[in-house]
Amino acid sequence: MPLRLEIKRKFAQRSERVKSVDLHPTEPWILSSLYSGSVCIWDYQSQAMVKSFEVSELPVRSAKFVSRKQWVVAGADDMLIRVYNYNTMDKVKVFEAHTDYIRCVAVHPTLPYVLSSSDDMLIKLWDWDKGWMCTQIFEGHSHYVMQVTFNPKDTNTFASASLDRTTKIWSLGSPDPNFTLDGHQKGVNCVDYFTGGDRPYLITGSDDSTAKVWDYQTKSCVQTLDGHTHNISAVCFHPELPIIITGSEDGTVRIWHSTTYRLENTLNYGLERVWAVGYMKGSRRMVIGYDEGTIMIKMGREVPVASMDTSGKIIWAKHNEIQTVNIKTVSAGFEVTDGERLPLAVKELGCCDLYPQNLKHNPNGRFVVVCGDGEYIIYTALAWRNRSFGSALEFVWSSEGEYAIRESTSRIKFFNKSFQEKKTVRPTFSAERIFGGVLLAMCSNDFICFYDWADCRLIRRIDVNVKNLYWADSGDLVAIASDTSFYILKYNRDVVASYIEGGKPVDEEGVEDAFELLHEVNERVRTGIWVGDCFIYNNSSSRLNYCVGGEITTMYHLDRPMYLLGYLANQSRVYLIDKEFNVVGYTLLLSLIEYKTLVMRGDLERANEVLPSIPKAQYNSVAHFLESRGMLEEALEIATDADYKFDLAVQLGKLEIAKAIAIEAQSESKWKQLGELAMSTGKLEMVEECLLQAKDLSGLLLLYSSLGDAEGVEKLASLAKGHGKNNVAFLCLFMLGKLEDCIQLLVDSNRIPEAALMARSYLPSKVSEIVAIWRNDLSKVNPKAAESLADPSEYPNLFEDWQVALTVEKSVASQRGHYPPADEYLNHAEKSDMTLVEAFKRMQVTEDEEPVDAADENGEPDQEALEEIKVEENTDEAVPDDADEPEETILVNGNDGEEQWGTNSEGTLSA
Secondary structure (H helix, E strand, O other), rough: OOOOEEEEEEEEEEEOEEEEEEEEHHHHHEEEEEOOEEEEEEEEEOOEEEEEEEOOOOEEEEEEEOOOOOOEEEOOOOEEEEEEEEEOEEEEEEOOOOOOOOOEEEEEEOOEEEEEEEEEOOOEEEEEEHEEEEEEEOOOOOOEEEEEEEEEEEEOOOOOOOEEEEEEEEEEOOOOOOEEEEOOEEEEEEEEEEOOOOOOOOEEEEEEEEEEEEEEOOOOEEEEEEEEOOOOOEEEEEEOEEHHHHHHHOOOOEEEEEOOEEEEEEEEEOOOOEEEEEOOOOOEEEEEEOEEEEEEEEOOOOOOOOEOOOOEEEEEEOOOEEEEEEEOOOOOOOOOOOOOOOOOOOEEEEEOOOOEEEEEEOOOOEEEEEEEEEEEEEEEEEOEEEEEEOOHHHHHEOOOOOEEEEEEEEEEEEOOOOOOOEEOOOOOOOOEEOOOOOOOEEEEOOOEEEOOOOOOEEEEOOOOOOOOEOOOOOEEEEEEEEOEEEEEEEOOHHHHHHHHHHHOOOOOOOOOOOEEEEEEOOOEEEEEEEEEEEEEEEEEEEEEEEOOOEEEEEEEEEOOOOEEEEEHHHOOEEEEEOOOOOOOEEEOHHHHHHHHHHHOOHHHHHHHHHHHHOOHHHHHHHHHHHHOOOOHHHHHHHOOHHHHHHHHHHHOOOHHHHHHHHHOOHHHHHHHHHHHHHOOOOOOHHHHHHHHHOOHHHHHHHHHHHHHHHHHHHHHHHHHHOOOOHHHHHHHHOOOOOOHHHHHHHHOOOOHHHHHHHHHHOOOHHHHHHHHHHHHHOOOOHHHHOOEEEEOOOHHOOOOOOOHHHHHHHHHHHHHHHHHHHHHHHHHHHHHOOOOOHHHHHHOOOOOOOOOOEEEOOOOEHHHHHHHHHHHEEEOOOOOOOOOOEEEEEEEEEEOEEEEEEEOOOOOOOO
């Protein structure tokens, strides 16, 4: 399988000529040293410069992070090495290291050592624990020493590249080189060690436009990489991928396969000459330094090459090394927590002769196929013995253990369980991918065609761009994942069988009813598996979901990209793996899935039989599922959460159940919600109880006033006063005609002016008392203003109709305690809006009509006559033209002795 490297540019920054680059092992930082003499640190996540050091006026040809000391070490053309603390920006050390340009500095992985190489043809070793003392000098090159690098497999040795056309291998502590690799026609600019496996290789790049791969044990050239058109300035073995990267002054970066040495890709970002390449172990990021700036790319998908069989044994590939773990070996004393990394014992299984890009167990778990480098190898899963191999771009298993390979876009081969080839098929279209399972699927970029394994007959063509395919174990369901959504289809095998047995011809579309689309879900599937009729998958938003009957349920939110391995029914857990090969498990009950599946199929009887096997803790999840299916009654029976159960009872209108929950919870919001529902259904007794429990005094006021319930209004007045709800209390007292209590409430609330105005309108006999209180209160703030308040007992002439108002108040006092029921409203609705004072005055003799005897023998107004006038209808003749709005007038003594008048238009009943 050729390398399908997805190469994405993650950072691009133009600058002056970049001579070296380095990646920080923990921070998202790129270190660039520039020909202009400065060193910059860029944050590749924010795309911004973090720090900058003005090192020298001459070029800085090499700079490296020393993360364990929080340093940057830089060597420049002024022959000095400088050390900076990249946190404080302080200069830690400056010293003269060489007598010519410094070409390279290299940091030892563990020891306090730094190597430097120079145009003075020397390599020097510096020990920072000894005050940056030079502890050793390596002589042997006859030209500029362009680069030095430590061997990651043996950090006591290092390699150096020189323009004397040689590469030398050295050991710390020895002044002479161990040996010399000589093979380039021109000077050698760069050197790097192989880190990915056991091969004792290094690579060099030269001005002869070639790169050479060397075996430093046999001291022989293994391969020459020829293709660049100019000097090669940077080379490296990628630490994670089976690739070699070479950068050249021709402006290109070439990517080669490190096993086959095939050219896989060429990159050209148009930034002129390439001078440096940087990488970091454990990362797929690569940074490139150019004449005109810096580029960082990310290569390949970080999907772990791993597979799990049905018993819980996992096999994975780390580079060419194959390892295995067994989930069942987790000690019984270890309490497995959802999402927690499992402490698995890793066992070395063997090595693979090719670089694995895919690894997959066959259905019964006896064999494992490894595919990569355009080849496949089938191994026994236990002993890791080679059983079969061949050339293939892709390899897939059938559900019965047969397999097929895609040799090219135009040739597919079928094999039986004995590894014998049984058929070769040449599709009429370009087969870009194949998928195994119950049927063999061949995909172009626009459609997928399903074929049977026995005779390779076309079953059905479906027009969809397929990213992946997942078959259920039953073979009746299949999930087709595209880039933006996935589809659940039902495979009608009986329809297909009868169609084929009937001898009917199959056209280019296949059997029309072979598949039935059940559901379409607009989510991108990262990886997926089937458990029964339940499709489990994790999506691009890092959520672990499952789909039953088109209903999506989120099981867990994942904190990092993870990939599904499989499901163990005996543990009721689904297992996932991350790119660092950490395995985690999450609980997913098979009984819960079975119950939901039966409900979806309409088999409620069997579903109820399964229900007792589901833990009570999952009942709310079941209830939510039933609610989504419109089965509210069943959901109410199963739900255990009080809040959720209350909501269901309210939806169903089951007030007694909701009331019982509200009594238990004693939640004001629940009582209020229940009261609204009871109101809408006319259950007024329950409404009153709910509003009392919810302490909804405004709601109670509306209820009692609508019903004309004087007793209720009286209770509400006391309740409102107790809760400090004075507005509600005032309205209650006013409706009850308890004017004295209304005025007292205003006084107690320190609203004395309003109490005075109300007394003037409704209880004129109380005005003098309130004015006295008002004067006393106002005198504390403004004594002159207090003295200017007029008391009607002192100045009755200043208050219009004052005596009439007192007479009317006394006459109607007995009527204030009469509360007609609400059903008598219509008898009072059309009565006159005339004020009592106006009514009393109309009883006087007019020029056009007989006098009305409205006074008794003592000269007081006759009550019956007043009542007659009160019930008289409001007609145009009854209201004078100038009686627009009754106003009360309060006379205030001005400071200059003149009378000042103020009006109040709030009252509708004026005295």
